[in-house]
Amino acid sequence: MTQDRKVKLKKKYNMVWKHVIWLLPFYGVWFLFSVYPQLEVFPMSLYEWNPVTNVKEYVGLHYYEMMFGLRLDSTLQNTWNTILYVIYLLGIQSILAMILTVALRRNTRHNRFFRAFFFMPMVFSGSMVCLTWSYMYDANLGVINNILALFNPEKYPGVSFFGINAIAVLCAVIVHIWHNMGHPITILTSGFNTVEEDLAEAAQVDGATKWQSFWKIEIPLMLPTIMRMVLLTILTGAMASSYQVLLGNLSAVADYDTFGSLLYKSILSATDYGPVCALSVCMFFVVGGITLIQFVALRKIEDKILG
Amino acid sequence: MDKKNKKSKLKSVLNPLNLSGKAFVYVYALILIIPLTFAIITAFKTRAELTLNPIGFPESFSFDNFVTAWIDGDLLNATKNSVIITGVSLLIQTATIIFATFHLDCIRDTKIGTFMYMLLISSMFIPSVCAVTGLALRRRLGLYNNLIGEIICGSTLSAFGVFIVSGAVRSLPKEMREAAQMDGAGDFYYMAKIMTPLVKPAITTVALLNFTSKWNDSLGAILTLRDEKLWTIPMSLLLNFKGQYSVRHEIMFAGLIMTSIPLIIAYCVCQKHFVAALTGSVKG
Incomplete structure (x- = not known):
């Protein structure tokens, strides 16, 4: 009996290892291309590193000193732009998505069509969306300026939307939202679908108004989904780079780079990878910090509301 | 009962909250449509018309811009590159995800x-800042500035894909696996013939998401594909038509529209999957 069991156990043990060995090559490639570079960023930020010849020379904390010494102003500006980007994105996108989802929540044909329609821009490439919008924002030929000129021909056209950084960031965020609106709407819709309508109806039978049952019953039940959407929005906002990079043009006067776009631009033009690595490390901590703070905050809010 | 229902329905339709909600939806739809409309109108304008009459309709509809865009942008070659990169890496990556x-x-x-699964999944929550070192690594390995490198790097295991598909696989009953084993099905047979068809929705979902992200990737490809012959569609649109000093909007939009048509068709055909793709990410 015990013999039998031992043989069985051994067989199971072998089976497990067989699967692990099958998995190893996939994990190896994944580790090589996704994990190893991520780890390499930290030590390499201490080196002067020529990407073409691959010669490395130790310089210590030199690049960090530069970033927080000579170039402190632009570093702070980038941090502020990143925070602004996240705030704009979270504020505008979440509220818009919430309103649209609630307006479209009944599963009629009309609503299904609009939900699918709002999703459509997501299939377009970032470059297509940004080229279209950079035409909309264009100072002279741009549609927005020309439409404004119909009302106030003295002032428009010729106004650059990328002159003041708070507005420039907003312009990038608008494009971001225009492109990705389908995502939060889909998440929220699926959340609303899981909330049982009976509960709200029962509350209404008991004398609650529609408004009350919405705020007191459905929203708390939806909370996990809303939290998930908020988390996702903040992360994508903090990591976003494409819209700022692709929208940029000659009329961009203000420095509206967030960490993501600054990192991308510096990779593109780098002759020394050391400072780029230092910037990556910085971004890792900023984005990681934002994620951690909001994660803790959301947990607390959730605990408080759900009791 | 029926009458009452109808009455309450009418009441709810005329409710000011509902009405303003509807208005909101239509206004947002308009905001979605406006840029696209202007893109289409502009694609049919001539250069002179664009400067003189930026927001009006063109006088005649000609397809000259489309021809110019196709030839000047070298879009045929770009389409070939895009199809090769996206097609091959999507196939390999999907197979990898199923296998893993x-x-x-x-x-x-x-x-x-559990450890291996958690290792993979936790990588989703860590902000990835490995672009620069990844690029250096690819230079060292000779995967830089060639299609093979793009394909290999596009085919690595995706944590998100494994997350979604394994959610579906876990919901399959364990007895099925045992029954298949009893009947003499090997691991590979079970995986390919029994498991995969059963979790097809999840796989389609992941494949669609990966398809759009690969097909639309421009920033990543700009870093690694320096040779003009290797440019993909989004890259050539961006790099050919958005010059440093002048943007030829009318030709650019002709190119954009031409290259977006396949995507719009793909979206209309599998719109349900696209939407389910994102919902799946929540349920998984």
């Missing part, structure tokens, strides 16, 4: 299995 998910699922009750 199957093996991870087999050992999910053991410590090492």
Whole structure:
């Protein structure tokens, strides 16, 4: 009996290892291309590193000193732009998505069509969306300026939307939202679908108004989904780079780079990878910090509301 | 009962809240449509018309811009590159995801299995800042500035894909696996012939998401594909038509529209999957 069991156990043990060995090559490639570079960023930020010849020379904390010494102003500006980007994105996108989802929540044909329609821009490439919008924002030929000129021909056209950084960031965020609106709407819709309508109806039978049952019953039940959407929005906002990079043009006067776009631009033009690595490390901590703070905050809010 | 229902329905339709909600939806739809409309109108304008009459309709509709865009942008070559890169890496990556998910699922009750799964999944929550070192690595390995490198790097295991597919695989009853084994089905047979068809919705979902992200990737490809002959569609649109000093909007939009048509068709055909793709990410 015990013999039998031992043989069985051994067989199971072998089976497990067989699967692990099958998995190893996939994990190896994944580790090589996704994990190893991520780890390499930290030590390499201490080196002067020529990407073409691959010669490395130790310089210590030199690049960090530069970033927080000579170039402190632009570093702070980038941090502020990143925070602004996240705030704009979270504020505008979440509220818009919430309103649209609630307006479209009944599963009629009309609503299904609009939900699918709002999703459509997501299939377009970032470059297509940004080229279209950079035409909309264009100072002279741009549609927005020309439409404004119909009302106030003295002032428009010729106004650059990328002159003041708070507005420039907003312009990038608008494009971001225009492109990705389908995502939060889909998440929220699926959340609303899981909330049982009976509960709200029962509350209404008991004398609650529609408004009350919405705020007191459905929203708390939806909370996990809303939290998930908020988390996702903040992360994508903090990591976003494409819209700022692709929208940029000659009329961009203000420095509206967030960490993501600054990192991308510096990779593109780098002759020394050391400072780029230092910037990556910085971004890792900023984005990681934002994620951690909001994660803790959301947990607390959730605990408080759900009791 | 029926009458009452109808009455309350009418009441709810005329409710000011509902009405303003509807208005909101239509206004947002308009905001979605406006840029696209202007893009289409502009694609049919001549250069002179664009400067003189930026927001009006063109006088005649000609397809000259489309021809120019196709030739000047070298879009044929770009389409070829895009199809090769996206097609091959999508196939390999999807197969990788299925294979890895199957093996991870087999050992999910053991410590090492849980560890390997959690290792992969936790990578989703860590902000990835490895672009620069990844680029340096690809230079060292000779995967820089060639299609093979793009394909290999696009085919690595995706944590998100494994997450979604394994959610579906876990919901399959364990007895099925045992029954298949009793009947003499090997691991590979079970994976390919029994498991995969059953979790097809999840796989389609992941494949669609990966398809759009690969097909639309421009920033990543700009870093690694320096040779003009290797440019993909989004890259050539961006790099050919958005010059440093002048943007030829009318030709650019002709190119954009031409290259977006396949995507719009793909979207209309599998719109349900696209939407389910994102919902799936929540349920998984």
